[in-house]
Amino acid sequence: MKTLKDAVQVVSFDVEGTIVTTDFSYAIWFEMIPQRYARRYNLDFDEATRRIRKEYDGVGDQRLEWYDVQYWFTRFDLGRADIAMEELQNRVNYYTDTKDVLEKLGKRYKLSVASGSPRPFLKHLLRDIEHNFSSVFSSTSDFKKVKTADFYREICSRLGVEAGQIVHIGDNMQFDFLEPASVGIQAFHLDREGKSKNPAALHSLTQLADLLDGC
């Protein structure tokens, strides 16, 4: 009988909330930008945060500018985002199972990244683990879209594999489970906190490694 392990060639990972915590992004949006904004416009931190949140909400996450740090730095006159982001490199935290699982699965499969984070974020988020991946796709930077079915179709074609030969895992029910599954990718919803109503959700990357390695 053909098992999951035999069919799979590529294991694809979401990034934030899946292999890396959201600490780095949080520090940028809700610590560094308000701090700099407060200094620039002579406000206290809470007032700066209140104004910035209002500006973020005014643009909203359906527009690509929302994801673009330099857009906000320019809009608020805060200088260069890339230099500021470098200062927060020490806020990048991997989940405890990340490095082991990448190493283990990397021996048997091609590993790939399918992220909604823009490349300026991925540069920092993947710095210590990038050597594990043979390809990195950013839906917002490379395709100007969120992670839709089309994005996943495009990934299959660029990797030169059938959808059924890819396993994808990520923490967003829509973008990492429903969308990839709709094109035939074997998708797994990662629910690290045990909150999902999806009975098939996995709770760690180790569980995925066991499924792919142990079957």
Ligand SMILES: [Mg+2]
């Ligand atoms: Mg995620």
